[in-house]
Amino acid sequence: MTSSTARHAALALLATGCLLSSPAPASPAPNGEEAKPQATAGRFELAALPDAPFWETEDEPEQAILAIPSFIAPHLDKSVAFGERARRNGLARAELEAATIRRGFTAPTDRPYAATERAVGVRLGQNPLSLETSLVSGTGTWEGKDTRLNWALRRRGGAESNGLRWGWGTGGGVGMSGSTSQNASASLGYSHSLFDMVTLTSEIALASSYAFASHAQPDASLTPQVQIVTDLSSTLSTPWKTVLDVKLNRQLPLTGGDPQSNASAMLRLQFRP
Numbered sequence: 001m002t003s004s005t006a007r008h009a010a011l012a013l014l015a016t017g018c019l020l021s022s023p024a025p026a027s028p029a030p031n032g033e034e035a036k037p038q039a040t041a042g043r044f045e046l047a048a049l050p051d052a053p054f055w056e057t058e059d060e061p062e063q064a065i066l067a068i069p070s071f072i073a074p075h076l077d078k079s080v081a082f083g084e085r086a087r088r089n090g091l092a093r094a095e096l097e098a099a100t101i102r103r104g105f106t107a108p109t110d111r112p113y114a115a116t117e118r119a120v121g122v123r124l125g126q127n128p129l130s131l132e133t134s135l136v137s138g139t140g141t142w143e144g145k146d147t148r149l150n151w152a153l154r155r156r157g158g159a160e161s162n163g164l165r166w167g168w169g170t171g172g173g174v175g176m177s178g179s180t181s182q183n184a185s186a187s188l189g190y191s192h193s194l195f196d197m198v199t200l201t202s203e204i205a206l207a208s209s210y211a212f213a214s215h216a217q218p219d220a221s222l223t224p225q226v227q228i229v230t231d232l233s234s235t236l237s238t239p240w241k242t243v244l245d246v247k248l249n250r251q252l253p254l255t256g257g258d259p260q261s262n263a264s265a266m267l268r269l270q271f272r273p
Helices: 002-021 061-066 079-088
Strands: 098-103 118-124 129-137 147-155 163-175 180-193 198-211 219-231 240-253 260-271
Touching: 061 079
Parallel strands: none
Antiparallel strands: 098 118, 118 129, 129 147, 147 163, 163 180, 180 198, 198 219, 219 240, 240 260
């Protein structure tokens, strides 16, 4: 009795296994087309594999370079890709622009030598904050009594945008002969567009300086200024951008002295491809 029961159970399990392992019956196809067998869940589809390696993704160009294993390309430079990914994720450090200062150096001529201030140095940062250090010679001869080390920290107002503009600066100098000086300045102005191509800027600046020497007096001046910038090429379809910059100011000494009026005009040409 027990053996027949076990035999019936074994036959039932065998029949169940055959039914599960057999392919699913093909469903009738519409319009008389040939029916296609359905894929079983246990079958692995090779079509699901990617055609390209995992490091050749096109989502982010820098990610494709960083994903290449080092043992495949040991000499691949990934520094640019690392910087681009950091910039994209907001983790990159701000770029610091640097420029050289070279003033008073001209090509040699046959004319007699004239005393000209010369300076060499470096400027870190452009707008709005910059730090300058330079070695200056008042007469250009680089003698010890006439050479000094200057420094300046400035915050410039935005020159491209309309509205309120303000800036400040401080600096000083140490002469090779031991003399020192200090200066400071501040400016406040307003810029607005008169027309589509004309911008008017009115500004007032206060500047002061002091030399650390016996019987020295501080020097201060107040300078109102008007600036008109005109884009002459705004209505022309040319590769050259032409800008006319006109400045008018009057320097008013606060510690005694005669006022001075100054005017300048500059025509700038900039190639824009």
